[in-house]
Amino acid sequence: MAVINSLRRLARTTQVNLQSRYPASSQRLPGSRFFTTEASTVKRNTAGERNIPEHVNRVSTGFQEGLKAFSTSPIIGEIRGTGLILATEFTENKSAHEPFPPEWGVGEYFAAECKKHGMIVRVAGDLIMMCPPLIISPEEINELITIYGKALKATEERVKELKTQQKK
Numbered sequence: 352m353a354v355i356n357s358l359r360r361l362a363r364t365t366q367v368n369l370q371s372r373y374p375a376s377s378q379r380l381p382g383s384r385f386f387t388t389e390a391s392t393v394k395r396n397t398a399g400e401r402n403i404p405e406h407v408n409r410v411s412t413g414f415q416e417g418l419k420a421f422s423t424s425p426i427i428g429e430i431r432g433t434g435l436i437l438a439t440e441f442t443e444n445k446s447a448h449e450p451f452p453p454e455w456g457v458g459e460y461f462a463a464e465c466k467k468h469g470m471i472v473r474v475a476g477d478l479i480m481m482c483p484p485l486i487i488s489p490e491e492i493n494e495l496i497t498i499y500g501k502a503l504k505a506t507e508e509r510v511k512e513l514k515t516q517q518k519k
Contacts, residue, residue, distance in 0.1 A: 403485050410489055411435050417496040418481075421503055426457065426510050435485060441477040441506075450477055455513050457506060464502035470495060 411434045418437055422430045428442030441457045443449045451457045458477040465472050473480040483495060 401486065407434055407485055410487060410492055413489060414483070414487075414492050414495070417492065418499060421500065424503055424507060426451075426507055427503075432481075435483055435487070437481045439479040439481075441479070451510070455510070457510060460509050461502050461506045464505045465498060468498040468501055470498045470502075 414435055415432060415437065418432075418439070419430050421427060421439075425445070426441050426443075428440045428445055428448045430437065430439050432438055439461075440448070441451060441461070443451045453476070458474045458479055461479055462472050462474045473482075481495075483492070487495075
């Protein structure tokens with residue numbers, strides 16, 4: 352939602368700037384790179400107003416601690432990251448970091464569960480990578496952590512099911 356809201360703000364601001372600079376009667380529009388130039392100007396101004404580095408420092412602690420709390424899960428080998436960048440590695444054996452059989456698609460299953468609840472993550476095998484927008488609010492971080500927990504629980508159940516099938 353934060354990304355969509357940012358794009359909406361950008362579109363409104365750009366429309367107002369276009370209308371004020373180029374009235375309908377002028378019949379002129381600037382070159383083809385106008386929108387990207389305008390977008391970068393708005394982004395630069397917004398970044399200065401919001402003090403994004405300070406905001407990231409403030410909210411990243413909750414993000415990191417909230418997600419690292421799930422590291423006790425039997426299917427998580429490691430959760431690592433810094434700031435608003437985080438990766439989760441799913442492993443069959445925590446101590447030896449043995450991967451799950453590729454055909455199980457544990458990472459893909461987790462990503463599908465996240466998507467079901469409205470969150471998109473990047474998948475590379477059994478490694479999940481997350482990097483929310485730098486302007487994410489603490490409430491959105493809490494929502495992200497909740498979705499992560501739901502997806503993890505569903506993935507744990509799926510792994511348990513696959514292990515049972517494997518033993519038969």
